Amino acid sequence: MTSDSMRLASYDRYGPADVLHEVTGPLPRVRPGEVLIRVRALSVNGGELAMRAGRLRPFSGNRFPKQVGLDVVGDVVDPGASRFAVGDLVWGIGGMPLSTAAEYAAIRPDRLGLVPDGLDAVQAAALPAGTTAITALRDKAALAPGERLLVRGATGGVGYVAVQLGKAMGAHVTGLASAPNLDLVRELGADEAIDYRHPGELGQFDVILDTVGTDLAAFRRLLAPDGRMVAISFDLDHPVRSLGYIAANSVRRTRWARFFSGDPKTPLFAELGRWVSAGAIRPQVDRVFPLSDIAGAHRALERGGVRGKVVIEI
Template sequence: MSSTSMRLATFDRYGPPEVLSVTTGPVPRPRPGEVLVRVRAVSVNGGELALRAGRLRPFSGRRFPKWVGIDLVGEVVTASGRFAAGDLVWGLCGRRMGSAAEYAAVRADRLDHVPAGLDAVQAAALPTGTTAITALRDVAALAPGERLLVRGATGGVGYVAVQLGKAMGAHVTGLAGAHNLDLAKDLGADDVRDYRAPGDLGRFDVVLDTVGIDLPAFRRLLTPRGRVVTIAFDLDHPVRSLAYIAAHATHRRRWVRAFSGNPTAPLFAELGRWVTSGAVRPQVDRVFPLEQIAGAHRALEQGGVRGKVVVRID
């Protein structure tokens, strides 16, 4: 591979994981305010699966090829501002995607240093934890002693949310598949339930939803001042799902709100502090090389993951 070209993952049509391929393209040239990063690892996220499958077609259009990869961990190529060459950093490419490549040009305000003690693969399991921070601290304003329910407690955002909820002083109930209940307990959940047969769950002050379906049923579990924060919507019924969220977002009691994370450096720094304190640890499900990115997408698509699926880029 020459110094001006790189390997990257793309797809030229919507479809199953097999539409993904690894090809070559030019190394990006950073624009003012950007940092060139030699990418070492990325995670696979649900939004990428929906994009690749064509389920976001009204927003993503029909222009191809499209890149994949939202977050990244890698080494700074050339010193820039607060970053020295060789620094291990983590961050987000943003909604344009493209981090599943050997190099990425990333805005400096969307990068921060990886906490000491984490390697690239471990660190790649954590950037979406910024979503959990925003959901619990900023949107839900979770308070010590409150009861928190995490749907998808062992998924890519949920596994961090369980740990954060405990660190913030909440009583945490985790919903997960039967074979993942041990992990949810190990992450710190006070109560774990099989989402297929949860039994009587009781009432909750906060529900963090990472699934996007059946929101009315989970709203009914709220205390009078309870709130649902969702990071997903029903892709099979998007209009109905988004209309339901919008209709309940302004309620003063038992409200439902959604948000799409777009973290900047201070939020990554905060995530780093949670990690350094020992309150949050990474959970890697499986690791795939870049050449097997289709397999990584398939692994997440099949469900039942234990943490994050990571793609290593050597």
């Protein structure tokens, strides 16, 4: 490897996790208005698995090789004209095309924030997806103190933050997860931890945060008269039906269901940092993999039952 090259994760065809490999490639081209970051850690996100498997071809196309990596934690190497300084530890979202599973990444400064004191890079890498939980509960659902919140996938990358955030916002939180993970749901602060395979009678909820994407109609029926469902995932096996259902119910004034995909900017990362610094949200790392085992990291998330975030340390 030369001074103008770096290690990165790449694949040259769609397929299972084994198509992923660590390779050597050129350093990212830093465009005007971007910040160059020496990447220290990142997490694996569900959308990346679907893209790598070829299940999102209308969005990803058929040009190869492709890289992976959406979020990022690292040290600023070249701040450009941004407000950041060399050596700042920052976190953020890289956007499309995916490229942050690499030694270096070039990111727009408005997609970055300073990592709060007290977090190391691996811990911080478990949290950028928490911006999705903030947007879903605060902005989209307008969760209020005393309301009943149901989180599907309560120990997943977004769900585990949503459980903590819901409690901090004063809600009564019910978390659905697999039986082996119910202990973690309780540790995160949920008032109720329920096995999603045997939920029994769940009752009604003011807000449902859906991170799973299936059976949306059944869960929407659990909404109270003024209830709101926010979905951050859709059924990849039936995408037209899934998104069509959400679209049809998004225009309702009551008991609505809406889908959104996060696009966090610096103020949202600053807010996430404040929740973390206040002790309301803590990171939850499931497992840590090196970049050389990027395939193993993807397999770990695909197996399901994760307890927080699968992190790659570089």
